[in-house]
Amino acid sequence: MTPTPQDLAGAVLTIDLVALKQNWQTLKARAGTAECGAAVKGNAYGLGIAPVAQALWEAGCRSFFVARPKEGEELRAILPEATIYVLDGLFAGQAEFYAKLDLCPALISSAEAREWAAFGRAYGRKLPCAIHVDTGINRLGFSAPEFEALLEDRFTMEGLNISLLMSHLACADDAPHPMNQRQGEAFAAIRSRLPGIAASLANSSGIFLGKGFTHDLVRPGIALYGGNPTPGEPNPMQAVALLEGTVLQLRDVAAGESVGYGATWTAARPSRIAILGAGYKDGVPRALSSRAADGPAQVFIAGRRCPVIGRISMDMMGVDVTDLAAGTVTRGTRGEILGRHIMIDEAAAWAGTISYELLTRLGSRSARLYTGLESDMTR
Incomplete structure (x- = not known):
């Protein structure tokens, strides 16, 4: 069976062109x-x-x-x-x-x-x-x-x-x-x-x-x-870009052990850590790295938000999934880094930047998928 591009990439970027069209219609009406x-x-x-x-x-x-x-x-x-x-x-x-x-x-x-x-x-x-x-x-x-x-x-x-x-x-x-x-x-x-x-x-x-x-x-x-044109108010636009990282490995980390470069995050309790195959080469800002404690950056995985922990590196990042039920996250599970649950402006604020920069720096290595185009122009 021939693998798909997303099968071979740690990070997957899906562009929802239906949402893009709907955003244009919303702005046109406005x-x-x-x-x-x-x-x-x-x-x-x-x-x-x-x-x-x-x-x-x-x-x-x-x-x-x-x-x-x-x-x-x-x-x-x-x-x-x-x-x-x-x-x-x-x-x-x-x-x-x-x-x-x-x-x-x-x-x-x-x-x-x-x-x-x-x-x-x-x-x-x-x-x-x-x-x-x-x-x-x-x-x-x-x-x-x-x-x-x-x-x-x-x-x-x-x-x-x-x-x-x-x-x-x-x-x-x-x-x-x-x-x-x-x-x-x-x-x-x-x-x-x-x-x-x-x-x-x-x-x-x-x-x-x-x-x-x-x-x-x-x-x-x-x-x-998908960026919010009315900061401080609910975003009237729909998310267009969905960036996901694929779980490469799950690790049990004892209390007192650290994760990632620089040992910037230390487990305060026995923890379950998901290592996602998405890093700054894939457009995940290094500034989303946790600052000693959990977060503030989060990933939406298995139905809930979980904190990013440790430093984000070129190819991977750590997410604390300890509070998820056993078996809900496995090797191959994808976690949403940007999308409908983690909106672009929120993630940009965590990284100390703006949505424009976050979008335009999405990496070239991610598998890119386009949905919702009527004609055959997806590449």
């Missing part, structure tokens, strides 16, 4: 009349650009956002009809690359706007683009004076086919933060300078700030993949 796009940068936040993009297209998504032009090239091969925006702008000297692939750069400076307009004239048509204006986050984008200068540069403006005006929120995940109101007002003023152009301000959390932030197009990212 956005009201605005179009709901999708941020699929970073290999769809680490979950695999081809199956994720195809699933989102099946759900009804038509506008996609990547960070780099190479990501745009990869996405265009998957979705030939999609609208694809490149958030990092127009890379110097690469206008032809964008044009041939019908990629829309989110222009962030006068130099980029002039280059794109000049290339369009030489190419024979005005090429679509977005204009990204900074409203306070101070990363990418035109400053307010630079934006005004662009509007006054008639020759450049006549060479641009602007399909979207956009900005980015700095504190959307903190709803009462005054920065949200300031950026919302600043963007409304900027939008009035380009009437008739579609506008986009809201990311995942921005969608939940209200109608004044959704405008014409929202561009969720982390919420699509």
